[in-house]
Amino acid sequence: MSETAARALARMFERMSEAIETEKDHLSELDGAIGDGDHGITMSIGFKAVNAALAALDLDAASPSEVMSTAASGFLDAVGASTGPLYATGFRRAAQALAGRDRLDLAACRDMITAISEGIRDRGKAQRGDKTMFDVWLPAAEAATTALADGKSERDFWTAVTTAASNGAAATATMVATKGRAARLRERSLGQLDPGAVSANALIRAISNTL
Amino acid sequence: MQRFINNPDLVVEDTVKGFVKAHSDIVRLAENPRVIVAKDAPFAGKVGVVTGGGSGHEPAFIGYTGKNMLDAVAVGELFSSPTAKSFHDAIREANGGKGVVVLYGNYAGDNMNVKMATKLAAKDGIEIATVVANDDVCSAPPEEREKRRGVAGEIFMWKMGGAKAATGASLEEVRATAQKAIDNCRSIGVGLGPCTLPAVGHPNFQIEPGTMEVGIGHHGEPGVRVEKLKTAEEVAKDMVKIVLDDHNLPAGTEVAVLVSGLGATPLNELYILNDTIESEISARGLKIRKTWIGNYFTSLEMVGATLTVMALDDELKTLLDVETRCTIIL
Numbered sequence: 001m002s003e004t005a006a007r008a009l010a011r012m013f014e015r016m017s018e019a020i021e022t023e024k025d026h027l028s029e030l031d032g033a034i035g036d037g038d039h040g041i042t043m044s045i046g047f048k049a050v051n052a053a054l055a056a057l058d059l060d061a062a063s064p065s066e067v068m069s070t071a072a073s074g075f076l077d078a079v080g081a082s083t084g085p086l087y088a089t090g091f092r093r094a095a096q097a098l099a100g101r102d103r104l105d106l107a108a109c110r111d112m113i114t115a116i117s118e119g120i121r122d123r124g125k126a127q128r129g130d131k132t133m134f135d136v137w138l139p140a141a142e143a144a145t146t147a148l149a150d151g152k153s154e155r156d157f158w159t160a161v162t163t164a165a166s167n168g169a170a171a172t173a174t175m176v177a178t179k180g181r182a183a184r185l186r187e188r189s190l191g192q193l194d195p196g197a198v199s200a201n202a203l204i205r206a207i208s209n210t211l
Numbered sequence: 212m213q214r215f216i217n218n219p220d221l222v223v224e225d226t227v228k229g230f231v232k233a234h235s236d237i238v239r240l241a242e243n244p245r246v247i248v249a250k251d252a253p254f255a256g257k258v259g260v261v262t263g264g265g266s267g268h269e270p271a272f273i274g275y276t277g278k279n280m281l282d283a284v285a286v287g288e289l290f291s292s293p294t295a296k297s298f299h300d301a302i303r304e305a306n307g308g309k310g311v312v313v314l315y316g317n318y319a320g321d322n323m324n325v326k327m328a329t330k331l332a333a334k335d336g337i338e339i340a341t342v343v344a345n346d347d348v349c350s351a352p353p354e355e356r357e358k359r360r361g362v363a364g365e366i367f368m369w370k371m372g373g374a375k376a377a378t379g380a381s382l383e384e385v386r387a388t389a390q391k392a393i394d395n396c397r398s399i400g401v402g403l404g405p406c407t408l409p410a411v412g413h414p415n416f417q418i419e420p421g422t423m424e425v426g427i428g429h430h431g432e433p434g435v436r437v438e439k440l441k442t443a444e445e446v447a448k449d450m451v452k453i454v455l456d457d458h459n460l461p462a463g464t465e466v467a468v469l470v471s472g473l474g475a476t477p478l479n480e481l482y483i484l485n486d487t488i489e490s491e492i493s494a495r496g497l498k499i500r501k502t503w504i505g506n507y508f509t510s511l512e513m514v515g516a517t518l519t520v521m522a523l524d525d526e527l528k529t530l531l532d533v534e535t536r537c538t539i540i541l
Contacts (some may be wrong), residue, residue: 028411032352035415036408037408037411037415038293038411041220041410042288042291055438076294076295079294080293080297082323083320084294085327088295088327123323124319181430184428188433
């Protein structure tokens with residue numbers, strides 16, 4: 001790898017931001033069905049702020065862990081709503097998971113995805129099946145763990161992770177929301193994809209495309 | 212859209228700018244442009260009183276900044292919680308060395324952002340207490356009262372908490388009084404027409420003409436039922452029944468009443484509702500000490516109204532009479 005791990009992570013956040021920009025209107029439209037229609041805008045603001053914060057970081061000197069904690073602060077200071085604390089906590093946990101590491105091998109990727117998933121779970125008190133972004137991050141983390149334990153190739157590892165994420169996002173249409181504003185819709189939320197799950201899927205695809 | 216806006220993405224910025232220009236005798240903008248502070252705050256030796264929430268509910272939340280009310284308010288995007296940083300900065304602006312109480316509304320984003328902000332503030336050495344409002348009767352059944360959201364009853368919580376803080380009370384005393392105030396509040400909303408976030412451009416929920424959503428939330432959250440639009444008298448009777456059935460107050464209890472428009476309902480219709488609201492509350496043997504009618508807590512241009520009833524004890528009666536100096540007369 002000619003590029004430093006810190007640079008690779010910074011590029012990952014650029015790709016994540018691009019993925020959100022591509023999906024922005026679609027995310028807001030999905031949110032319009034069960035929320036107030038601003039999820040695309042919120043995520044766009046957040047990842048633009050992350051990249052602005054990372055632009056101020058010396059990536060030749062920074063560790064992967066510092067990149068993640070800078071991303072966490074950048075996101076948190078720019079985004080309120082529920083999304084701000086959820087992703088900021090996820091990225092902060094990822095910073096802890098990457099502490100002392102200077103290589104982004106598959107074990108590090110597994111630990112990063114797992115840490116993001118656990119951070120989101122702990123901050124939002126979400127469980128599997130609550131129709132949230134956690135229904136994407138959790139299966140992705142589980143798939144990463146299994147793929148690594150089974151000694152899968154890099155390519156198969158990422159196929160397993162992105163497949164799990166995309167199945168997780170699709171499955172939210174069969175769930176009744178129990179968290180946040182959508183919870184008030186109860187069974188009226190059935191049949192609708194969760195916008196937070198759809199954006200999580202786009203983020204995981206961007207991670208896979210970079211690392 | 213028939214709206215007075217410049218750029219749909221700058222609605223909050225432009226609102227705050229105009230607000231601060233209009234009310235520079237009462238408030239100032241903090242270094243963080245998403246925090247409004249009472250002009251002379253912080254006050255040494257007084258517990259700081261803070262709230263925050265999404266924009267689009269004006270005059271809530273910013274309009275209640277001022278003397279004997281809120282010391283600082285964190286401002287969020289439209290219908291979206293302020294950042295943890297803004298809540299943290301609001302706490303710092305309000306800190307007069309005697310601790311800060313954060314009085315907010317039980318929405319998922321607010322809960323998380325306040326929690327993160329209070330941790331940061333604790334690291335600054337600021338003593339923090341929180342009270343979460345849950346006065347919206349239709350947002351969850353009685354056995355899940357902790358899940359209910361805060362709506363217009365928050366105004367009473369702020370007024371009681373702010374007035375208590377002004378007496379020089381301790382952080383725990385202010386917290387307890389604000390908690391009692393919101394425990395004594397019940398609210399109900401009825402929606403007749405939806406609202407639109409300018410950046411979205413179309414309503415994200417519908418209320419069919421000729422119908423109404425009974426129990427609607429402050430962002431258009433579905434209520435307990437959709438039914439045919441009735442007369443003001445029937446609607447008001449229903450509102451009082453839903454609020455007081457949940458409240459179970461003994462006859463003779465004195466109450467404060469707040470009837471607020473949701474943004475696009477004319478004031479005269481609020482008075483029409485109140486004609487029946489007053490009779491119905493009195494018919495139940497309750498004594499109305501004071502009534503407020505107006506656009507106190509709105510939801511952009513939603514058509515509809517909310518009713519809040521707060522039961523009063525001696526302490527709350529005294530605090531109710533404390534004069535406030537904010538942009539809204541209370």
